[in-house]
Amino acid sequence: MNTVISAENLTKKFGDFTAVDRISFEVFQGEIFGFLGANGAGKTTAMKMLTGLLRPTSGKAQVAGFDVYRQPELIKQHIGYMSQRFSLYEDLTVRENIEFYGGIYGLTFKEIRRKIPQLLHELGLLEVERQLVKSLPLGWKQRLAFSIALIHEPRIVFLDEPTGGVDPITRRQFWETIYQSAAQGITIFVTTHYMDEAEYCHRVSMMAQGKIAALGPPKQLKQEFQAQSMDEIFLSIARGAK
């Protein structure tokens, strides 16, 4: 299997505080890799180091074959990213958002125009193409943001809590979209603090206080921890960490 993301003792300190503490893992091509942990565990910080937004304090990491210290600009050309906070412009229309991000990611206007109908069709957003994004329900916005993160056809996409704040049914729909992309060979690195979502991932890592406390396929982890659900594992890790 092809390794597309690798981290070795990756560490980030903010002053005295260690937000990410010597984490090591590999992610393979076409995999859905879940990055789990409570709020404040260090998920976003780890992701920011991998996407070239933050410079690590120490350790090694490679994304798409490029080094995070020396080649952050090359990494940026090969990944998609959906930030934890909202990444669409509410005062632009659905279409304008797509055009803007498409342009930013280097697509020509022709390519963008060719892509839009298909993309909107897949999302079921054809009728609202010219509506301002602020008028859409949150679940639709999230799926739109996800499609936009994929607009330049990256091989790897980083999703930071893509399903925050929506109901379980909408979350399920979102995960179906993720599955479709993974089936096309795109590697998905996704953070979440919803433990039930871990079941959707091929492999997960559980973070607590900056460290990776568990790593493996959900089934294997449940055996290891002799737990019924990911939630139980999470609780036992949280207890152990205290």
Added chain:
Amino acid sequence: MRQIGIIILKEFFHILRDRRTLLILFGLPVVQILVFGFAITNEIKDARIAILDPSRDQISREVQQRLLSSGYFVLEETAADMDAVLRAFREDRIKMAVIFPSAMQKRFYHDEKVQIQFIADAAEPNTATTLVNYATAIVNDYQMDKLRMDDLPLEIHTEVKMLYNPRMQSVYMFVPGLIVVILTLICAMMTSIALTREKELGTMEVLLVSPVRPFLVILGKVVPYFVLGMIITVMVLLLGRFVFGMPVRGSLALLMAECVLFVLNALALGIFISTRTDSQMVAMMFSLIGLMMPVLLLSGFIFPIESMPWPLQWLSHILPGKWFLIIIKDIMLKGVGFSYVWKETLILIVMLLVILAAGVRNFKIRLA
């Protein structure tokens, strides 16, 4: 390069769709100019004045004639002495007094310095400065005409005295100050808000993860405010011209070049602020308190700098607005060229470099 165009275009969309911002951008300067402009022009027509003329000779009468036939001034009182003038001020019967020297003509032919004094009521500084500027211009005109008729080098000096606050001399016209305030508002405040809004929304991260270089992202965000700032500067100059009848005495090209320099300063300040905070509210408060207030208070726009306590005076030196105000006042009102304002220009350039360096440093620290 194409990406920068897209970012610029997007920023214009934001601006045009945000009615409130648009209203501030274009409404504020227009309203301010019109309100102040009409307040002043109304009072300037037929402003009542007192004249104290101990000379009563040909020259003094001709100057009086000019002043009174200009349409701006109406004679309220021919004062017998200084006490009468002051009484007229106290009783609020006059807005300005014109004091001629004694034996004007005689002094003049003896090559002595001839000086006419204008005294204005500084309680209304805008009116006072406008009146005094008009009167000075009229006397200058007279002097030029004289010079053309007989080649005697008639030299009349004018002296301005502001009653109640003798230091009001530094309060000039309203327009230069307004340009400083508006450019600070648009370029520094709007820029810092526009940048922090992207941070607040989380879209800034997405832009920074994109292949577009951070420098270009910022540049693309800032260019629209540069354009707007310049458009509004021209608008203020035009309005000032038509409402105040205010000419630009110096070189227009130099004036615009200095405006560009100040706009760059303001944009750099806006960027700097946005590297220090993630919240639009904080950016706005910081801009208002940290930039607008000092600009309003210290740049000599409302209060003359000389009458400030020294810590504030000292503080005013580090504000780009203060230096810019000196520059544009000199260019607009005195008509001086670059050789007179190069020092202030140099200061602005140095400030620009320092602010930019600080902004870039902060930006790097944030990413580190």
